Amino acid sequence: MTLRVLIVGATSAIAEALARRYAAQGATLFLAARHTGRAEAIADDLRVRGAAMVAVGAYDATVPDRAEALVAAAWEALGGLDVALIAHGSLPDQAACAASAALTRRELEVNLISVIDLLTPLANRMQSAGCGTLAVIGSVAGDRGRQSNYVYGAAKGALAIFLQGLAHRLAPAGVRVLTIKPGFVDTPMTAAFPKGPLWASPDRVARDIQRAIGRGARVLYTPWFWRWIMLVITLVPAAIFHRTRL
Amino acid sequence: MAALTPYQSWGRYPRASPVGVRSLRFRDQPLPRVAGNVLPFGNGRSYGDSCLNNGGTLLATRGLDRFLAFDPGTGLIRCEAGVLLSEILSLTVGGGWFLPVTPGTRYVTVGGAIANDVHGKNHHLAGTFGHQVTRLELLRSSGERLHCGPTERADLFAATIGGLGLTGLITWAEFRLKRIANPYVQVERTRFDHLDGFFELALGADREHEYTVAWIDCLASGRRLGRGIYMAGNHAAPTCEGAPRPPGRAPSIPFDPPLSLIAAPSLRAFNGIFYHKQPRRPTTGVEHYAPFFYPLDGIGQWNRIYGPKGFLQYQSVVPLAVGRDATRAMLECIAGSGQGSFLSVLKVFGDRPAAGLLSFPRPGVTLALDFPYKGRATLRLFETLDTLVAQAGGAIYPAKDAHMSPRLFAAGYPRIDEFRRHLDPAFSSSFWRRVTGEAP
Numbered sequence: 239m240t241l242r243v244l245i246v247g248a249t250s251a252i253a254e255a256l257a258r259r260y261a262a263q264g265a266t267l268f269l270a271a272r273h274t275g276r277a278e279a280i281a282d283d284l285r286v287r288g289a290a291m292v293a294v295g296a297y298d299a300t301v302p303d304r305a306e307a308l309v310a311a312a313w314e315a316l317g318g319l320d321v322a323l324i325a326h327g328s329l330p331d332q333a334a335c336a337a338s339a340a341l342t343r344r345e346l347e348v349n350l351i352s353v354i355d356l357l358t359p360l361a362n363r364m365q366s367a368g369c370g371t372l373a374v375i376g377s378v379a380g381d382r383g384r385q386s387n388y389v390y391g392a393a394k395g396a397l398a399i400f401l402q403g404l405a406h407r408l409a410p411a412g413v414r415v416l417t418i419k420p421g422f423v424d425t426p427m428t429a430a431f432p433k434g435p436l437w438a439s440p441d442r443v444a445r446d447i448q449r450a451i452g453r454g455a456r457v458l459y460t461p462w463f464w465r466w467i468m469l470v471i472t473l474v475p476a477a478i479f480h481r482t483r484l
Numbered sequence: 485m486a487a488l489t490p491y492q493s494w495g496r497y498p499r500a501s502p503v504g505v506r507s508l509r510f511r512d513q514p515l516p517r518v519a520g521n522v523l524p525f526g527n528g529r530s531y532g533d534s535c536l537n538n539g540g541t542l543l544a545t546r547g548l549d550r551f552l553a554f555d556p557g558t559g560l561i562r563c564e565a566g567v568l569l570s571e572i573l574s575l576t577v578g579g580g581w582f583l584p585v586t587p588g589t590r591y592v593t594v595g596g597a598i599a600n601d602v603h604g605k606n607h608h609l610a611g612t613f614g615h616q617v618t619r620l621e622l623l624r625s626s627g628e629r630l631h632c633g634p635t636e637r638a639d640l641f642a643a644t645i646g647g648l649g650l651t652g653l654i655t656w657a658e659f660r661l662k663r664i665a666n667p668y669v670q671v672e673r674t675r676f677d678h679l680d681g682f683f684e685l686a687l688g689a690d691r692e693h694e695y696t697v698a699w700i701d702c703l704a705s706g707r708r709l710g711r712g713i714y715m716a717g718n719h720a721a722p723t724c725e726g727a728p729r730p731p732g733r734a735p736s737i738p739f740d741p742p743l744s745l746i747a748a749p750s751l752r753a754f755n756g757i758f759y760h761k762q763p764r765r766p767t768t769g770v771e772h773y774a775p776f777f778y779p780l781d782g783i784g785q786w787n788r789i790y791g792p793k794g795f796l797q798y799q800s801v802v803p804l805a806v807g808r809d810a811t812r813a814m815l816e817c818i819a820g821s822g823q824g825s826f827l828s829v830l831k832v833f834g835d836r837p838a839a840g841l842l843s844f845p846r847p848g849v850t851l852a853l854d855f856p857y858k859g860r861a862t863l864r865l866f867e868t869l870d871t872l873v874a875q876a877g878g879a880i881y882p883a884k885d886a887h888m889s890p891r892l893f894a895a896g897y898p899r900i901d902e903f904r905r906h907l908d909p910a911f912s913s914s915f916w917r918r919v920t921g922e923a924p
Binding site for chain 2: 276279
C-alpha cells in the first residue's frame with residue numbers, strides 16, 4: 239500500500255532526508271513550507287527518486303489560523319494521511335528573548351502554538367479514520383531548562399507534554415504519536431563548525447525516525463545515546479547544575 | 485545529504501586555510517556576499533590545490549544534491565551540481581542506465597566532474613565528461629544566471645568545462661546516460677612484460693573494447709621496465725551468466741596512521757605479487773561494475789595510508805609520436821628514484837577534440853602515479869619529470885597537481901588567454917594563483 243505523508247517544514251534538512259526515504263518507497267507526499275519555490279525543487283527531486291505523487295502547499299507558522307486549511311488541503315490531496323511529520327521551527331536567540339517578552343511570545347508561538355494548531359485538526363481526522371502516525375520534532379532541549387536555551391526548551395518541553403497527552407487520548411483509536419528528540423544534527427547550515435562524535439547527519443536522524451514510525455515508538459532520542467546523556471543531565475542536582483554554563 | 489567532511493584536498497597536501505566556508509543548500513540562493521574571493525568545493529576529491537582557496541572562501545556545494553528531472557525512456561538527466569556520481573548510479577543502474585563517462589572514483593560531484601573535465605577508461609571512444617553535458621546553469625558573481633551548452637553561449641560553456649570552478653558556480657547540469665543491459669562488465673586481462681607490450685596492446689585492443697587501462701609496476705626496471713597488466717572491458721551482454729554479486733559494505737581506514745604505511749620493500753613485494761598473480765595468458769571474466777571502475781572506492785578514506793604528510797599524484801600526457809620514448813624516460817627516472825607507489829596507471833587517449841579550453845585529455849599517452857610526500861626528494865623527482873614532459877610537449881593534469889610551475893602550465897594550456905576572458909572576477913583558487921604566478 240502506498241504511504242500518504244504530510245511534511246510541514248519540508249525544506250528543513252531532516253524533513254528532506256526523511257522525504258527522500260519515503261519517496262524511494264513510492265510514497266505520496268504533501269510538502270508544506272514557507273518557501274514554496276524551494277519546496278517545489280524538493281518535490282521535483284522526490285519525483286525522480288520514486289515518489290508516486292508530490293504536492294506542495296504554502297504554510298507560514300507565524301501567520302495564525304492557517305493550520306486547519308492546510309490540514310484539509312493535504313488530507314484531500316492525498317486522500318487521507320498515514321504519517322504527518324511536523325518539522326518546522328526556529329532557533330531563538332536566548333539573550334534577545336531574555337530582554338523582550340514580545341520576542342519570547344513570538345518564539346513560543348512558532349515553536350509551540352503553531353504546532354498545536356496543526357496537531358488538533360490532524361488528531362481529530364486521524365482519530366475518525368482510526369489510523370495514522372503523528373510524528374513531531376521536539377528536542378533534547380525540552381528535557382531540562384538551561385540558561386543558554388530555555389525559551390526554546392520551554393516550547394519543546396510543553397510540546398512533549400501535549401504529545402504525551404495526545405498519545406494517551408489517541409491510543410484507543412489506533413493512532414500513534416511520536417515525539418522525536420534529535421541531538422546535534424549536522425545540517426548544511428552548521429557544516430563549517432568543528433564536529434565531535436556527538437554530531438549526526440540528517441540522513442542518520444531520518445533513518446531513525448522512519449524506523450521509529452514503522453515500529454510505532456512513542457519517544458525517539460536520535461542518535462540513541464542522547465537518551466542516556468539527557469538522563470544524566472536531568473538527574474544532576476540544581477546546586478551543581480547552576481554552577482555550569484550549560 | 486552532506487557528510488561530515490573536512491575541507492582538504494584528497495592528497496592532503498598542500499594544507500590550506502580558507503577564511504570561511506559557506507554551505508549552499510538551495511540553488512535559488514544568491515551567491516553569499518563575502519570579502520575576498522570564493523571557490524566552489526564539491527566532495528574534495530581533487531588531489532592537489534585546485535579545490536583549495538587559501539585565504540579565501542569556499543562555497544560547499546554538497547547541499548545542492550537534488551535531481552531536477554530524469555527521463556527513464558531517453559536517459560536524459562538533470563541534477564544539481566553537488567550530486568555525487570555514486571548517487572546517480574544508485575538511482576539509475578537498476579533501470580539500465582550508466583554514466584556515459586566516469587573517472588576512477590564515483591565519489592565526485594557532477595560540478596567537480598565538469599570543472600575538471602574528468603575522463604575515464606573509455607576516453608578513446610566517448611571523450612570526456614564535458615563532452616556529455618548538454619546544458620548547465622552558471623551563477624555568476626554579477627547575480628546573472630546563464631544557461632550554457634554546446635550551442636548556447638558556447639564560448640562560456642567551453643571555458644566552464646575544465647574551468648576549475650573559476651567561471652562561476654555551476655548550479656545544475658544536464659547530460660545523457662548510456663544504456664546498459666545489467667550492472668556487469670566483461671573484462672579481459674593481459675599481462676605484458678615490458679612497456680613495448682603495452683603499446684602493442686593499447687593500439688590494438690582499443691578498437692574492440694569500450695574501456696581500456698593498464699596498471700604499471702613502476703618499481704620494475706631494466707628488462708622489465710614498464711611491465712604490467714592491460715585491462716579491457718565492455719558492458720556485459722543481456723544474457724551474461726555467472727554474474728557476481730555486488731560488493732558489500734566497504735571497509736574503511738578508520739584513523740590517521742602517524743606515518744606513511746607505504747614503504748619501498750612492502751611495495752616491491754605487493755607489485756611483484758600483483759603482477760605474477762596474473763597468468764601469462766590473457767584471462768576473461770565477468771565483474772560487477774564497482775570493482776572494475778572503482779577499485780579504490782572499495783576502501784574508504786584510502787588516502788590516509790600515506791600518513792599525515794599526505795601524498796601527491798603526478799598525471800601527465802605526452803603526444804603519441806614521442807609517447808613511447810617519453811614514457812620510458814619517465815618510468816626509468818621513477819624506478820631509479822625508488823619513490824613510486826602501487827597506483828600507476830597508463831592509458832592512450834583518443835583523438836576527439838577537447839570539450840574545454842583548459843581540458844587536460846588530448847591525443848597521447850597519459851601516465852598517473854601516486855607518491856607519498858617526502859619533502860625535497862619528491863619535489864626534485866617532480867622537477868625531473870616536468871622537464872621530460874615539457875621536452876615531449878606534454879601537460880600536467882590540474883586536478884591532480886600541487887607543484888607545476890607557471891611556465892609548464894602555460895606550455896600545456898595554450899588557450900589560457902582565451903580562458904581568462906571568461907573568469908568570474910570574484911572566483912579564484914590556490915591552484916590558479918600558483919600557476920598564474922600570483923601570490924598563493
